[in-house]
Amino acid sequence: MEGTKKVKSQALLSKLATSDEHGENSPYFDGWKAYDKDPFHPLTNPNGVIQMGLAENQLSLDMVLDWIKANPEASICNAEGLHAFKNMALFMEKARGERVRFDPDRIVMAGGATGANEVAIFCLANEGDAFLVPSPYYPAFNRDLRWRTKVRLLPVTCQSSNNFQMTKEDLEEAYENAQKANIKVKGVILSNPSNPLGTTMDKTNLRSLVTFINEKQIHLVCDEIYGATVFRSPRFVSISEVAEEMECNLDLIHVVYSLSKDMGLPGFRVGILYSYNDHVVSCARKQSSFGLVSSQTQHLLAKMLLDEEFTDKYLSESRRRLASRYDSFTKGLKEVGIGCLESNAGLYCWMDLRQLLKEPTFDGEMELWRVIVNEVKLNVSPGSSFHCYEPGWFRVCFANMDDETLEIALGRIRMFVEKGKGAKSWQRNLKLSFSSRKMATSPRIMSPHSPIPPHSPLLRANN
Numbered sequence: 001m002e003g004t005k006k007v008k009s010q011a012l013l014s015k016l017a018t019s020d021e022h023g024e025n026s027p028y029f030d031g032w033k034a035y036d037k038d039p040f041h042p043l044t045n046p047n048g049v050i051q052m053g054l055a056e057n058q059l060s061l062d063m064v065l066d067w068i069k070a071n072p073e074a075s076i077c078n079a080e081g082l083h084a085f086k087n088m089a090l091f092m093e094k095a096r097g098e099r100v101r102f103d104p105d106r107i108v109m110a111g112g113a114t115g116a117n118e119v120a121i122f123c124l125a126n127e128g129d130a131f132l133v134p135s136p137y138y139p140a141f142n143r144d145l146r147w148r149t150k151v152r153l154l155p156v157t158c159q160s161s162n163n164f165q166m167t168k169e170d171l172e173e174a175y176e177n178a179q180k181a182n183i184k185v186k187g188v189i190l191s192n193p194s195n196p197l198g199t200t201m202d203k204t205n206l207r208s209l210v211t212f213i214n215e216k217q218i219h220l221v222c223d224e225i226y227g228a229t230v231f232r233s234p235r236f237v238s239i240s241e242v243a244e245e246m247e248c249n250l251d252l253i254h255v256v257y258s259l260s261k262d263m264g265l266p267g268f269r270v271g272i273l274y275s276y277n278d279h280v281v282s283c284a285r286k287q288s289s290f291g292l293v294s295s296q297t298q299h300l301l302a303k304m305l306l307d308e309e310f311t312d313k314y315l316s317e318s319r320r321r322l323a324s325r326y327d328s329f330t331k332g333l334k335e336v337g338i339g340c341l342e343s344n345a346g347l348y349c350w351m352d353l354r355q356l357l358k359e360p361t362f363d364g365e366m367e368l369w370r371v372i373v374n375e376v377k378l379n380v381s382p383g384s385s386f387h388c389y390e391p392g393w394f395r396v397c398f399a400n401m402d403d404e405t406l407e408i409a410l411g412r413i414r415m416f417v418e419k420g421k422g423a424k425s426w427q428r429n430l431k432l433s434f435s436s437r438k439m440a441t442s443p444r445i446m447s448p449h450s451p452i453p454p455h456s457p458l459l460r461a462n463n
């Protein structure tokens with residue numbers, strides 16, 4: 001009866017509403033559900049799941065909050081009007097080490113990078129066309145780039161033996177395979193710095209990518225949302241820097257940006273599509289009605305981004321805190337024999353648990369992942385959800401919590417590895433017993449770096 005009702009009511013809906021092409025049924029999102037059902041809290045739920053699947057930058061949020069408190073008038077729109085686009089262009093230049101100039105007239109605002117990515121695809125491709133994406137890649141690209149636009153994403157397989165760097169040969173092969181299958185490739189899309197790898201592409205590889213898309217006359221969309229999270233060398237090289245130096249068709253190049261990661265403001269929903277192509281700018285502007293940023297948000301940000309003393313200090317302090325967090329986290333993992341891909345950016349590590357797999361397959365990866373989420377109570381994300389072709393890699397976020405919670409997470413990992421030492425003999429129902437006394441009595445319950453509880457709707461990110 002219930003089933004019949006469901007089928008009938010579904011028949012009244014669109015294909016979009018009834019298909020599961022949004023990709024939200026992946027373990028990436030299942031881990032979130034596990035966290036949502038049983039979220040860790042140092043006092044009220046010390047045995048709950050710690051959220052390590054959220055690429056959110058809370059380490060320097062105190063600085064943003066202090067700025068807002070010190071500038072209350074910035075929250076109120078007035079007739080004076082501030083130049084949100086101009087100031088955003090200035091900030092984008094700063095976040096790229098002042099090596100490029102951005103024209104405010106080429107900036108189109110959208111609802112986060114999520115919205116900007118989709119707008120870009122709507123401008124560049126038709127249903128059935130394809131984009132090459134180096135894998136492993138951000139799982140929500142399936143939803144953001146593919147679901148409503150109906151384009152295809154064709155992964156370009158990158159290998160751990162090469163630190164997952166994409167080579168020209170990998171690209172050529174993926175392109176040729178698409179040609180053979182009669183699929184029209186409209187472009188390449190990637191995140192640089194990479195989510196989930198936390199690595200940056202160097203100038204040589206970026207140049208070769210620009211050459212490739214010029215030869216094929218296809219587009220290049222670079223999602224640079226993590227641009228200012230680069231916390232150590234090699235420095236970040238924006239596609240804009242490379243493209244402007246090279247002899248190439250700028251009409252093919254588009255940059256996606258957002259304040260969600262670099263400024264730690266995912267709840268503000270400020271995304272940007274910056275295109276060198278006039279038609280794309282014009283079409284994207286028309287679409288931006290579907291995801292406008294409120295004038296109040298624009299006003300506040302315009303004021304904040306104009307305050308160069310603040311943005312300079314914020315960017316350098318944020319990098320320092322990220323580097324320190326990365327070092328302490330990877331050091332803790334190393335002490336229990338867990339390695340990570342060496343990285344220099346992002347809010348996460350790409351953790352290598354291949355030695356803990358009972359069998360080197362994706363089933364083995366899922367089995368291990370279930371134990372980590374359900375028994376070790378850490379929401380980490382399995383590599384398969386990032387379209388990684390090698391089982392055993394996991395993305396672990398480290399910047400969305402205070403120091404104490406990170407210590408607890410490391411303690412749980414330590415206990416898990418110690419229990420199964422040598423024999424890959426971890427079991428379901430591990431019965432790890434987590435001590436919460438230290439947290440409950442600690443006077444430093446929340447780090448000064450995390451003044452807002454992770455559940456605040458103001459800051460809640462969904463990716």
Ligand SMILES: Cc1ncc(COP(=O)(O)O)c(C=O)c1O
Pocket residue numbers: 055111112113114115138191195223225258259260266270271461463
């Ligand atoms: C590579 C990448 N692009 C886009 C997004 C979405 O960002 P926003 O919150 O600005 O929509 C994310 C969020 O995790 C991301 O990692």
